[in-house]
Amino acid sequence: MKTPFYIGLEQARDLLAGMGVELTARQMKRAAEPDAAGRRKLPFFVDPIEGKLKIEQGTLVRIYNRLQAEAENSLRH
DSSP states (O other): OOOOEOOOOHHHHHHHHHHTOOOHHHHHHHHHHHOTTTOOOOOOOOOOTTSSEEEEHHHHHHHHHHHHHHHHHHHOO
């Protein structure tokens, strides 16, 4: 099993930029903020030690890969 690697908001933003997804700091923050029902657009969580938002790097990449695959599978031929 691969060891999880947790990253913060800015690191997540940099990772996505490296994949060609350019987001502003505000867009990243909004994706990490819970909505009225308490759900986040991306699975960030509050690190209990630092008190900062974190996400597992592999999870973030898998989400974007899954969305890309779904988009390709929904193409009309």
